[in-house]
Amino acid sequence: MDYSVKINGETRQVEAEPGTPLLWVIRDELRLTGTKFGCGVASCGACTVHLDGEPVRSCQTYIEDIEGSEITTIEAVSADPVGAAVQQAWAELDVVQCGYCQSGQIMSAIGLLRETPKPDVSEINDYMSGNVCRCATYQRIRAAVQRASEILEA
Numbered sequence: 001m002d003y004s005v006k007i008n009g010e011t012r013q014v015e016a017e018p019g020t021p022l023l024w025v026i027r028d029e030l031r032l033t034g035t036k037f038g039c040g041v042a043s044c045g046a047c048t049v050h051l052d053g054e055p056v057r058s059c060q061t062y063i064e065d066i067e068g069s070e071i072t073t074i075e076a077v078s079a080d081p082v083g084a085a086v087q088q089a090w091a092e093l094d095v096v097q098c099g100y101c102q103s104g105q106i107m108s109a110i111g112l113l114r115e116t117p118k119p120d121v122s123e124i125n126d127y128m129s130g131n132v133c134r135c136a137t138y139q140r141i142r143a144a145v146q147r148a149s150e151i152l153e154a
């Protein structure tokens, strides 16, 4: 079937079977490879993108469920002030180790800061708990979320 996908400010046409995970549409059809495959079962957060501004797991979101919605991936977050602040904080604090989980971490961090502009440590831990980092960069992630909050407040 043909589907129209609104992604990163553009409308793209894709051909996919109903039931195709959005993650595969993003990576294989649209060639936006910043979004990663980790577990495939909504347990790791590596595949997180925004659907109408809210973080979702693209491995468990299906092509037929996104009609009319706006998808944003890591490739476009710098266009948004919260996204730009998060990316700046991530760079300043050198959060990334291997990097595999970090697109998903950043997408979730943006969701958190939109909802809670000045999160405390427990709010960060709660919100980010679905994003797993096999390199255990959690301390730096927490610090970078707080730094992004300061950047946005300035």
Ligand code: FES
Residues within 6 Å of the ligand: 036, 037, 038, 039, 040, 041, 042, 043, 044, 045, 046, 047, 048, 057, 058, 059, 060
């Ligand atoms: S790949 Fe989607 S949550 Fe792990």
Ligand code: FES
Residues within 6 Å of the ligand: 096, 097, 098, 099, 100, 101, 102, 132, 133, 134, 135, 136, 137
């Ligand atoms: S930085 Fe390696 S998995 Fe998170």
